[in-house]
Amino acid sequence: MNARVWAVNVLGWPILHIAIGFIALRVPSHVFARDTWLTTPRPWEQDGRVYRDWLAIRKWKHLLPDAAPWMGHSAKKLREPNPANIAQFFIEARRAEIAHWFMLGCLPIFLIWNPPWARCVLAVYALAANLPCILAQRYNRLVLNRIARARCRAFVRL
Numbered sequence: 437m438n439a440r441v442w443a444v445n446v447l448g449w450p451i452l453h454i455a456i457g458f459i460a461l462r463v464p465s466h467v468f469a470r471d472t473w474l475t476t477p478r479p480w481e482q483d484g485r486v487y488r489d490w491l492a493i494r495k496w497k498h499l500l501p502d503a504a505p506w507m508g509h510s511a512k513k514l515r516e517p518n519p520a521n522i523a524q525f526f527i528e529a530r531r532a533e534i535a536h537w538f539m540l541g542c543l544p545i546f547l548i549w550n551p552p553w554a555r556c557v558l559a560v561y562a563l564a565a566n567l568p569c570i571l572a573q574r575y576n577r578l579v580l581n582r583i584a585r586a587r588c589r590a591f592v593r594l
Contacts, residue, residue: 441549445558452542453565457503460535468530469523474537475530477578484578487571497572522584526577533573540566 471477480486487493543562547555 437551437554441554445546445550445554448546449542449561449565453503453539456535456538456542460531460538463531465524465527465531468527468534471530472534475533475574475577477574477581481574481578483582484575487575487578491571493571493575496568497575500569500572522580525580529573529577529580533570533577536566536569536573540570 477483540562543559546558546562550558
């Protein structure tokens, strides 16, 4: 691989990540107000228990970087559990998940000009950089959804 290919690989990923994150933050919130085919909870996720029990996500998700504050935005923690904040948290979790799916989707672009060994390295990087973030966003939404349903049931019983 020549220096130009190395430069494109090393600089291309961060530029794409920042650009996709920047664009995702400018998409109107109403676009992320409802689940899509991609973000819909699946039965196999068992309301987040798969992530909690099998992947031990609560032990490592706090280690994930949050680039949103660099762009003037952050929804890492739910400040007050009122309905408006919960709705906004769902929106931002979907926004982040979809942004990371788009980032992961850029992998085929990099496969075009790289030799086979570099394709493997880039695939590992793309998965390692995005999959944990996708899983954390899904887990957060599933847990919050379970809590919201339980509160609704408690409210109805009153």
